[in-house]
Amino acid sequence: MERGDVTRGDGTWVGLSLDVRDRRLPGLCVFSAGSRLLLAQQSRPVLLAVVDEQHHGVDFWRTEEYRSFVPPPRADMARALAGDPQRWAHRFARRLADSPGSPLHEGRWLLSCENTFRRWRDPAESPGEHWSSMLVEGHPDGFIDWFVHAGSWEVLPLRPLPDARDGRVKAYRKQAREGTLPPVLLWWVSGLDCHLILDGHARLAAAIAESVEPPLLHVHRLLPRDELAARTSEAVTLYEGELARFAELRAVHGPTVPDGAATAGPRLVRRLHDLDTVPRSTWSWPLPGGEDAWRRIAREATAGRRWPDA
Template sequence: MSDAALDARELTFTAEGTGARELRLEVSRSARIRLSAGARRLMWARVCSGFYGVTFARSEDASSPGFLPPFRADEARRHQDRAWWMRRIASGLAESPITPLRPGRWQLAHLVADASDDACFVHPRAELRSVGPLTVFDLLEAAAAPSTRDDDFGGHGSWSVWPLRRPSDADEARVKAWRKHAVEGTLPPVVLWSVSGLQSHLLLDGHDRLVAARSAGVTPDVVLLWRVHETPPTEERMARAAHAYTSQFERHPGGRQALNTMLERAFSPTRAPADAFAIGRSDMDDEWDREVASVLTAEDADAL
């Protein structure tokens, strides 16, 4: 990880390296999708005919996939700073063999609750709040997600959250421990990964913390990982911004901070979500069908 730029709610960085990667997102010609961590299958999905939605399935394995080193209770009590947690998450993902990171630009964004919908989280930058891949719906429902689920894209994608393991029971010891943190306000954030082809977010880390927050009636902090496509600023845009800065500063010299922010953004690259990296597999369909049949009931497998 290099070239990191950090503010209170965003960490933008460059992922490097071409080492062995145990996390694989695979897609077949028939729109069957599979996410694997080494030999372990984490998720199966199938995009519906007509591309109006996607059906998900997960295994009943309740152990952590291990994307990140476990968050510790002493860390949670010592650090309530958003920037610290984003650095912790970024470094953990960069060092993990089970990581969605591929070479290129990435961002971790500490999402904010939508003022008009308490079940929705949006990007901290106003200009990105209407961008589907950076909007999260129905977070707490993922704490009790069934083994299969149908998501209707509804023309704009569902952008809801899908867990990558079976949720723990609310009375399990680790969940109870995190529930205390949720009540005290020291619960570390849950970590999501925005995957464009699914038009959904995958829960990378924080399955037990999400269950704890839900059982405590608390909304957890949310950090979203997304791959960034950057477009350099044009000469025309920079010239317009410089002219606007000069004219506005002459009329409102006291507004220097706001004008400086405007100028900085005009001279910075424009950021938009990029597609997730996926591996094309022409020979995966039969294997996918057998795996789904082995982990789901006959009724659920037929639905998928």
């Protein structure tokens, strides 16, 4: 896997680009069968989901099978890397690349520290209140509400968050107060329109308990290489065409007409930046056996409970 820093025009670090090759099927994989989804980690069902017929949301059933592929960060490492998302990103990138339980597959990805949550936030809302409201509730089953929370990009834990009195949470609460809490690793899945917590359930619980902003890193899929090349060429062609249009105007009306670079240049920079940062739809693979196989897996995972009701 090739890694590269992604920055804004002013040099601000945005994240790491991850170019993955020779990994056809990820260890943490989304399978689809009609309106039904299955998230499986190395053949273990992790999450079952059914998209509502009216597309108002998703019913889900969460199993107890998810295993984080990131070892718990040591306290000394947390202190050494405190406040440095770039160094944390390199550490997480190695785990994403090397672990058989990772969601990465062949293509381009971005591991970013930028906040992509689009929900309007009440200025009077504390960090603890805000992040508590961002969590999708329900275990083992629940509902991701697209009608009420459209575009909010909520957070769905892949296992229940531990209680604030849990031993791990207590240790992380101290780090949260000290400002050395390691980031929570998220993965945006477009078929659910929310982020899944890949690592850091106890750290997020600690941040909520202490009512501090949790440091975040999130990974999402980018444009594939061939489409990136085509879109880049298209953006450059538009830029050159705009400069040519201004040149024609200058030839007719004289040098009082600007050359167009002041408007076309920033537009080109924004377009190229978006090609390197904007999330693309999450890939899913056809579930072998289709809906019949999904129903069989659901019966086994739910111990025969009638779920979903529809």
